[in-house]
Structures are given as structure tokens and as C-alpha cells.
Amino acid sequence: MKRLQRDSVLISLIEALRDRGSWCGETHMQKISYFLQELLEVPLSFNFILYKHGPYSFDLSDTLAQMEADFLIRPVPKSPYGPTITIEPTGKRFREKFPKTNRKYKGAVDFVAKKLAEKNVAELERIATAMYVTLNENSIVDVSNRAEKIHHLKPHLSLDQAIEAVKEFDQIKFEAQRIQN
């Protein structure tokens, strides 16, 4: 996917998240874009690493800065958590120029928005980390083993929280496979 097409998909995601009541700060975009790319296979081409609070992409962060420089989006300070990402009028007009791209990825964008928009940062952190462990630790299949791995990597998450996160991720993965098929 080329740069402007990717920008168009990200604008669609921001709109879908905001429509469903998401705070839509950068952390929300980070975690939900991870799902969009790795689970729904939307080729955004971001490199995600396991950072302080789950999967994180420096590339995505830079892309959001570039989209701001291109007058497509704008971070607006909002109490109490800080900036929420809004779409500029230029961004709305820009997105309309990519109808095929938007149509192609609409199902995936709607799916992640429906499943994740209402989750807060802590919930997104847990479930995205569960996904990271599931995708990157191929030898660990069992729920409790994956939960232990999460607890090891992120000690501030309790084992019970980790188990819940793994189960929830497995359910989302199952549903994602159904819409992809």
C-alpha cells in the first residue's frame, strides 16, 4: 500500500473509532492499528515492537506526525488524558479521493472499531500484548502458558488479567477469521 492510500485508511480508522466513542489518542491508534495490520492483514507496513505498554510502532508515530504536517489530522488537547486525534476538513476531502481503497478495507476497519473502540488504554494494552505473544511465540499455544509469558514480560499485569486478555484475543481472532473467509 502506498503512502497516500495508507493515510486514507488511517483517516477511515480515526473516523470509525471516534464514531464509536473512542478517545482516539495516539495509544488507541497504536494498539488498534496493530490489530488492523497483524490480525486483519491490512498491509500498513508498520514495524511494531513490544514497548513499555504493549506493541508500539515508531513508524506509525512518525506517520501521524506527517499526516499532521500534511493538514490531514490534528491532535486536540483534551482533559484529562491529553491529545485526541481529530480529522481536518482537508483530511475528509482527501479521504474521498480514495474510494476503492476505502471500500477494500472497510470491513476490516469496521471490525476493529466495533471490537476495540470502546476499550480504554489499559484494556487495549492487555489485549494487544496477548496478541503479540500469541503471534510471536509460536511454541506457546496453551492459554495459561501464554498468560504466564505476558505476566513475565509485563509484571504489572496480573496473571488473571493476562488469562482474560488471552481468552478475549482468541475470541476476536476467531471472529476475524470468519469475516476474512
Place this chain on the structure above:
Amino acid sequence: MAKQTHEIRDPVHVFVRLSTAERKVLDSKPLQRLRHIHQLATTFLVYPGATHKRFEHSLGVMELATQVYDVITRQDRLREDVRSILQIGEHFDMEYWRRVLRMAALCHDIGHLPFSHAAEKDLLPDGVNHEHFTCEMIVDNDMAPLWDDLHVKAEHVAKLAVGPKDLPETSFTDWETILAEVITGDAFGVDRMDYLLRDSLHTGVAYGRFDHHRLIDTLSILPVKQDGSVEPKLGVEIGGIHGAEALLLARYFMFTQIYFHPVRRIYDIHLMDFLKQWLKNGRFPAKANKLTEFTDNEIMTGILKASRSDKIKGHSYARRIADRRHFKLLYERNPEDIKKNPNATEAIFEKAVEKFGHENVRLDIIPAKRKGYDFPVLTKDDRIVSSTMVSEMLSRIPPADVGYVFIEPGQLDNARKWLDGSREFIISTPGEENE
């Protein structure tokens, strides 16, 4: 009795002090090589004072990292709710991490190619950058006795020097992440603090100055709480907010005035064109031990020699640099055009190449980077809030980026007339068919 502390004069920080064991690191070949690598690449061709080197910058980063560490780990500054992240044990006490941080700060640039960032793009294999070489040099066997003398682990020094972004396969604890942020962080990284102050001094441009003493004195590790998630981050007490604003404004101005100056940028491009022809196989060696044979001195000598003889590879590009016959700015990215087409610069470049030929046109794009304006602030009533809640201006600082098209000087007049007549058509609405 042999001297235990060694002082080095510094134009920014007055004195930088080192222990005998630290001085051995400073005297090592990888560090001494930095005496011959310009901090600002070819910027001295535009701002004549910008002849300072990575060597003194590295000393400055070590000095500032130490100042920050001493403030954020002061007993009265360390909050109870962040003490759990301190990676303190039988072998690793606070003094241990102070030594590691100082050495990581000192070594953070040792992997730089000649002429710093100017020559990095396109001259190394995919996935290899100067941070890669920095790690390789720090963990090299030659450095091992020096780390043993200091009782520090090379792996810890490498992690803090490079940070998590460039070590994606390595896991960082919260403590290591905070310490790496002290050096390379977006908001308060001392690498940036030092280069802004130092580059400002040497170029003679005042925009890079800010009250770093006040800012550093108000830094603190703060727990950012959001919906039950707690993330320790480097933040600032409310008294330092104007210092932080000044730092981030200084960065914006220095990028737009110095680092992204169009003439400096085109000299960097001519340098890259020269190196592609002059270097064996058109690239720098991909091994750190081979790379250390190259400094700016060898490259500059090569440029001067090549400029005098058309028998030497890279002759025409060498002349562009040595004889100041650089390409001229034809087009610069601007808000009006970008609102019509975010790819306006690339579109004009492609059409200019069709019209004037590839050899006569150059494109320079540097995308925007994260701004680092959202950091925690400790208010007077002991609340921790986003910086954007207490500063009206932080989120309004625009991201700095570059979009230039350059043209061969002899073609400039024609190219300007051509662009005047065709600009609107070229940058008209992008869409899927243009992608």
C-alpha cells in the same frame, strides 16, 4: 599520586569531568575518530562556524546525561510510586547505572559514518544504520577491558546508547527505557539538548538556546495513569514548563533554519552522489571495523582531489562541492500546495525529471518526526497532567519536514518559467490512479 579526575574545557558546559577509567574510553580509537567527523556534515559550507565535531558533542551529552540522572534519582525527587521500576540489586546499584548512562551517552554516536547523517541514506545495506555500528563497536572485544575497568556490562551500555527503537529484538525494562530516554528521548533527550545548544553556538544562530539549567532541575520520573494503566515517563515539574516549551520551540526553529537549510541539504545530496561514484562498490563497508577507516578527512581529501581531475570517479559532483556550483532550489513544499496534494513535491519532481532530465534534477524529502510535546507535568497541587493541558502552545508547534526540488543552475530560469505555467496542473488532485 596520579590524578583521578580529568577536566576538559567545553564551550557549552565550561568543564566536563571524567574519571581515569572513563578517560580510557574517551581515548579509545572509536571515540577519538569522532574528532574527525563534523557534527553538522556540510553545514559549514553555509554557516562557516559549523566546524565542530561529534567528539565534543559526545562529551556534552555525557555531561548533560549525568546532570539529568543526578536530578531524577535524588532521594527527595524519587516518588514512592515509581521506585519499583529502579533496577537495583546486589550487582547493580545507583552508582552502577550512573556509570552505564555516562558511558552510553559518551558512546552514543561512535557508529556515525563520515559527515554524520548526510552520507547514511543509500550508502549502507538495507536495515543497517549508524546505531547498528554503535552497538557493534560498544560490544567489540577491543572495548571489553575498558568496560571491565569500569565494572559495567557492555550490553547495558549498548542498550542505553541506542534505545529500544533501534534494538527492536531486545527487551527493555521500564528502568532501561527511562535511562535510554534520558539520552535519546523525544521530549527531554540530552542528545537533542546538547546539539541544539552547541549547534546554535557554532553556527551563530540564537534560535537553539533555551534555559537548560532550569529545565533539567525540574525533571522527574512521573507515573502516568490512564484508565488503570500506569506508565513511568520522564516528565517535568510545572516550574519547568516554560523551559520545556523553549526547548521544543528551539528544536522547531533550528530544524527550519539550520538543519533543513536548502543549500546545506543540496550539498548533502551532492556529497551522496559523489560517494556513490567514489566509494568502492558505491557503498560504505557494512562492518564496523572497516568503517572506522573512514572519517570526514579522507572523504574531503577525496573530494578536493576529484574536483581537480576528471580522471577520478565522482569528478563532476566533487566540483559541485569544491567550486560551490550546487544545484538551485526550484520548488519548496508549502501549505497551499500540500492542502491540494500531500505529494506535491514528488509530483513536481517527476515532471521536472521528464522535462529537464534526471541528471539535472534532485529531490529532497525528509518526513516529519514525532514531536515529543505530550509529556507528564507535575502540578503544584500534586496532580500529574498532560503537558498539553498546561501549555497552550506546545501542541501548536508544527511538525518540521522537508520537501525540496533542486535544479542544475544553468536550467534554473527555464525551469522557473516552466513551473509557473504548469504548477497547478501538476499538483492537481491526487487519487488512486496517481498512486
